Amino acid sequence: MNWQEHISGLQEILRLVSVRDASGKEIEVNAAFIDWTEMTCRLREEMKTVYLIGNGASASMASHISADLAKNAHVHTEVFSDLSLITAIGNDLGFEEVFAEPLRRRVEQGDMVVAISSSGRSPNILRACREARNAGATVVTLSAMDPENRLRREGSLNFYLSANTYGTAETCHAAVLHYWLDRMVLRLCEEMTGEPFASDKPRKVQIHGTF
Secondary structure, X not given: OOHHHHHHHHHHHHHOOEEXXXXXOEEOHHXXXXXXXXXXXXXXXXXXXXXXXXXXXXXXXXXXXXXXXXXXXXXXXXXXXOHHHHHHHHHHOXXXXXOHHHHHHHOXXXXXXXXXXXXXXXXXXXXXXXXXXXXXXXXXXXXXXXXXXXXXXXXXXXXXXXXXXXXXXXXXXXXXHHHHHHHHHHHHHHHHHOOOOOOOOOOOOOOOOOO
C-alpha cells in the first residue's frame, strides 16, 4: 500500500462512520455530533465533569483530549492516568477495576464518560461504562474493528469506525474526538463574541494558544 492508498482508506473509513444509540438505532452522523455538542455544553453550564478513559494509545488520546477540552473549551475534565492510582487499583482489586473503581467514588448524575477502545472488548472499559450508567452519567463510546463489539452497545451515542488495525482505528478516533473538541471551541467563541455558531467570519477570540 502506498501513501495515497493509505489516505484514501482513512477517508473512506471516516466517511462511513456509524453512530448508534443505546437501542442500536442508527443516528445520522451530523445529528449525532450536534447531540454530543449540546450535551457537553449543558454539562459545562452545570459545572459537571467529562471523564475520558482508554488503554494504551487510547489512554494517551484520552489525556490529550481532556487537556484540550479543559484549556480550549473550558470544560471540566478528568482522566485516571496517574501511575500510582492505576497500579494500586490494578494490584489490589484487579486491572478490570482501574476505571470503574474511581468512577464509583466520583462520577455523578449529569457527568459524561467518553470511552475509547479500538477493539471495543476491553473489560475495564466495559465495566466503567456500566458504573457510569448506574450513576446516571451519559456514556459516549468510540470503537472499531468488530462491528458487533460490546462497547458499541454501552453508550447513548456509540461511534463505530470500520478500521481493522489499531493504528487506523486510533487515527480515526483522534479525528472524531478533535471534531467534537473543535465544535466545543466554536460554541465557546459564539458565547464570548455573539457570533453565530456556523459563521464563516474570522473569529474575534483566540482560544487556542501554543499548547
